[in-house]
Amino acid sequence: MGHFLSITVNDKLYIKDPQSSDLGQKILKNSIILIDELGLDNFTFKKLADHIESTEASIYRYFENKQKLFLYLLNWYWEWLNFMLENNTINVSDPRKKLRIMLMVLIDSAKRNLDVEYIDEDILHRLVIVEGAKGYHTKFVDQQNNEGFFLAYKQVCASLSQTIMEIKPDFPYTRSVASMILEMTFSNIYFSDHLPKLTSIESGEDRQDELLKMMEFIVDKILG
């Protein structure tokens, strides 16, 4: 079923739709792998070209530059996440249950039911956790925001906000809590791997369960 679904990404982020050709899909697949491997800063079109045995010029047919490619990947992720959130909460009427499911989706990218051969969602998820913030911490954030590059991200927050409002219509800080949920979830995964002093979650087998428990606890407290 998932195979009939395709993720649509802001078309200002690419020159030629990478999902539309073999080479484009190769670029997506391997840029995820390489950015995860090298970090965004050390990643270049040259390295990607060598990796996929193509050329820089060919990649430029698809993406204007590395920042756009990176934003494309982030957007793909956010779009995919939006789909996952929606798909998993259809017919769930209890908003508390809904929020619980949303937290699960956020935390556990493995519970996916959408398979796209040319995107490894697991690596992409890690990449979003590690490098994601760099997408909107840039000198060009305002300009990029105007071009709609963060709409998908904002949509994720909006869905969370919406659900919070369903739970507690008079809650005064839905948007801030929504973005906090996102950031806190990702941060704590990162911290548990690299800076354990900054989290109460331990890396290991049960991490996802623990994290879910903590996020539920926090959210419950906040929403009373």
Added chain:
Amino acid sequence: MGHFLSITVNDKLYIKDPQSSDLGQKILKNSIILIDELGLDNFTFKKLADHIESTEASIYRYFENKQKLFLYLLNWYWEWLNFMLENNTINVSDPRKKLRIMLMVLIDSAKRNLDVEYIDEDILHRLVIVEGAKGYHTKFVDQQNNEGFFLAYKQVCASLSQTIMEIKPDFPYTRSVASMILEMTFSNIYFSDHLPKLTSIESGEDRQDELLKMMEFIVDKILG
């Protein structure tokens, strides 16, 4: 009084102590200004050298590379923040009041009583908000953590954790809440400037008050 206080930064972050000489202080002062202006990615030693009418080689006498200089600035900030937190909570015995003051310090870097001629804390604060996360979102995070480059940051969290525990000794997630407080505070300032859909705080005159109010609300809810 503050004038007699000096901030001590992890000595693995520099080759020659920049606080110890005129040129070093010039480097600190102007790197803050330039990174704020250009963003970390576009900032280079060459540009800094031109800006202060010196040479790249001279800067290399102080810092191994731009990453180390950046980490130095972050650490300087975290050390300074630690000092501010402590200094403003001396003799405050009520932990709730203490936490409130800590939030104020976090939010409002202007209430400083420590003046160092060669560091503009306001710009540095903005820089930390905008670029801070890049300091520890790097391929070398583990190695740098081993070298103690994040001790000052962790100390800030530890102080927050400590106060949380004083308020509620049996609270199960002090560390995660502490780091969340830090990140959420900074995020919301950034979002209010650039991505207003992601925050409930409006940029403008009253932002700091609003933010303080929100953070107190959230923390109160969480700590019951």
Added chain:
Amino acid sequence: MGHFLSITVNDKLYIKDPQSSDLGQKILKNSIILIDELGLDNFTFKKLADHIESTEASIYRYFENKQKLFLYLLNWYWEWLNFMLENNTINVSDPRKKLRIMLMVLIDSAKRNLDVEYIDEDILHRLVIVEGAKGYHTKFVDQQNNEGFFLAYKQVCASLSQTIMEIKPDFPYTRSVASMILEMTFSNIYFSDHLPKLTSIESGEDRQDELLKMMEFIVDKILG
């Protein structure tokens, strides 16, 4: 006929085959000229780029660095020498006569019958004499040896060794004598130009004849 012959060089020494393009051939031709003129130490890709009115980046498409380019030239020379040695001794059955011819080839690079427009063998020969030893006197000699960068050189020695063995099958030191012949021939040319106290050969018109005579004398004595 020589025109149909092409010299093949170890392909680990280049990124893109310099013999395959105009620019590549220009790089070869002019690097020889410039290294001869400036010495290897003062030679840089920048100077070469300026000289051929191209850019460093373009040269880097062909060679990883100056050491590799230099080794390429040396290898080209050794390969060319191997070809010359073989070509001039075909159908020569008397090994003593063969060795005599080989000495002549070594000494007199002018008796060439192979013309490659983009390599000036005379200058290259001088370059090998002056700078050649630097090719294998390096910290990386073992590693480079493993990569086969000295195979062509060793082949020259092997051919000499082989002929020595044909002359005197029970001679105990063929390899050392072979390498000595090579080094002594080159040294004496260099010494006669620059350090005449270290050679019995006088620079001037008859140098090649004298040198040939001396080398034959020495070899005859050694091989009895």
Added chain:
Amino acid sequence: MGHFLSITVNDKLYIKDPQSSDLGQKILKNSIILIDELGLDNFTFKKLADHIESTEASIYRYFENKQKLFLYLLNWYWEWLNFMLENNTINVSDPRKKLRIMLMVLIDSAKRNLDVEYIDEDILHRLVIVEGAKGYHTKFVDQQNNEGFFLAYKQVCASLSQTIMEIKPDFPYTRSVASMILEMTFSNIYFSDHLPKLTSIESGEDRQDELLKMMEFIVDKILG
């Protein structure tokens, strides 16, 4: 006894006599160690300064540049070798025996009877073998020769030549054979370590004996 002997080096090679002070001796001792370790190309005054916990400026008080320092070390070696050759052949009247002893001295730097605390002759010997040729393979060879920087080296050859002439007064190529003996000896040690295909000598316990045997064999053949 050796302690009362001092090696005198061409005074154009230094600004201040390095043998005359603690720091100077430290410079000598450690430059040998570092050049051996890093190779001449990677060796710099900066690295030497760091190594001896002094400064570049201090080293410049002794040597004009790295080339001069290197030539100083070579000259020290050649002077020392001259002393060794002479000292070990005093009262030896048989020229063939004398030449044999000279070969031994060349090969085996361990049979020294001169100890200078600030020079490790073993490392220096290795350094001469590995890097020595770079001393006179330079664009400035003629100019440096005029300044007498190779007198000591030429003196070694002259002593060998002299002995050859004593053995065989009418030998026509004494100088070339003398320099060949020097170069061949050093080459074969180097080759046995790094390019075994180019030598008949095997690295290992008996190398020095084998090498001595070979050099005697070659010399005997040449001198008939």
Added chain:
DNA sequence: CATGAATGAGGCTTCATTCAT
């Protein structure tokens, strides 16, 4: 459409050297 070739610009770093104390 994809690619091979080329390159201008600039980043990062070290070198060699001088000056002032």
Added chain:
DNA sequence: GATGAATGAAGCCTCATTCAT
């Protein structure tokens, strides 16, 4: 006499990008 500070120049290399096929 030794050192600390500073720096101009250059080396080495990569990036991002364009053009022609």
